Amino acid sequence: MNGNQESVDHKFQRRALQVSEAQARITEVANVLEFEDVPLNQSCGRYLAERVIAPHPFPAFNRSGMDGFALQAADIKNCGNGNRVWLEIVDNIPCGAVSTVEITTGTAARIMTGAQVPEGADTVVMLEVTETRVTAGITYVGISKKQDAKRNITPRGQELSQGDLVLPAGGMISAGEIAVLAAFGMDMVKVHRRPKVGIFATGTELLEVHEPLQPGKIRNSNSPMLEALVRETGGEPIMLGAIVDDLELARGKLKLAMENYDFVITTGGVSVGDYDIMGDLVREQSGDMLFNKVTMRPGSVTTAAVREGKLLLALSGNPGACFVGFQLFARPVIGLMQGAAQPFLPEWTATLGADYPKVNNYTRFVRARLEIREGSLYAFPATLDESSVMVTIKDSDCLIIVPPEERGLTAGAKVTVLKLPGEIRG
Known part of the structure; x- marks a missing residue:
């Protein structure tokens, strides 16, 4: 049929x-x-009613990947083999600040992780491989190893460009989605009731x-x-x-x-x-x-x-x-x-962990327990799976689908399972 x-x-x-x-x-x-708008902190577990488009690039600026010094890579191209370059420190940039000083040849800026890289700089040298000195009231940073441009800088728009699709409609909101929505300033979220x-x-x-x-x-x-x-x-x-x-x-x-x-x-x-x-x-x-x-x-x-x-x-x-x-x-x-894009239980393939000898004229959905052994997924059918049995529900994290044409299944057979919500308990 x-x-x-x-x-x-x-x-x-x-x-x-x-x-x-x-x-x-x-x-x-x-x-x-219908739609409703809910506060971001109340949106976990809800389904997005409309897609989310990036209103700006993310990151929105060139961002330092570590504490160190922002400078021009060309200034240190000849470092190494005992050759050290000294650059004048012209600014100190904490996270959240925007420098008004442009980095030019022979200069550098002290910068913190996450801070916006100043104009003119194209690389950030980590603090641990530098030293400083003061000469005639001017502070210099010494660098003895060359470094390519773009190192230790997260470029503007590396993750998302303005106009990119951030989240599709119909997806469930969980911690990752909340982080993204928060990063784009979306304190209210449109979801289905x-x-x-x-x-x-x-x-x-x-x-x-x-x-x-x-x-x-x-x-x-x-x-x-x-x-x-x-x-x-x-x-x-x-x-x-x-x-x-x-x-x-x-x-x-x-x-x-x-x-x-x-x-x-x-x-x-x-x-x-x-x-x-x-x-x-x-x-x-x-x-x-x-x-x-x-x-x-x-x-x-x-x-x-x-x-x-x-x-x-x-x-x-x-x-x-x-x-x-x-x-x-x-x-x-x-x-x-609620507008879920994927409302059905996911289907997985597993190896049957124990014999299932029952023969049925109809498709049977057998309560079962999943277990991972040596990287492979196994499904163990409940010993008692009759319609009237209640206690094995609590032990089940999947349903094994047994088609009517199967005249009993033996351990080791490949079976299709419907994964129930929650973690694998086996």
């Missing part, structure tokens, strides 16, 4: 799409949010985190996980709690959420059980259904729709499936809403 084909589950009226097609459908309707993401869970079996455990009940771990994932992706999560399996109650909460937030994510209630109400809610308005089944494990029942111009993503209530569904569908949507 190619990426544009659909399979039909007639029993539950679900059309199963390939992951790539489902991603294309949901990202196509992910609207970029962070999306407000409503999150709620369904299930009569759910307890709040602070509640004591009861027979037959489980604590709602998916909502806090989704809250953290939304923050990690740059969105603003709004926690709407958990509701029992009541269709009217869920309908009202969903309507309110769609009216007030940019994107709504639910967890639970999308399977085929008698009390799986989210599937029923989405099917009530089937005209704006994007997909309600994906050829993936875990999370094949992942569902997406558009309501009143807003995106709804209904994820499985199983923790593993909820986590994978977020990474594949919610993460790129939240990124695109």
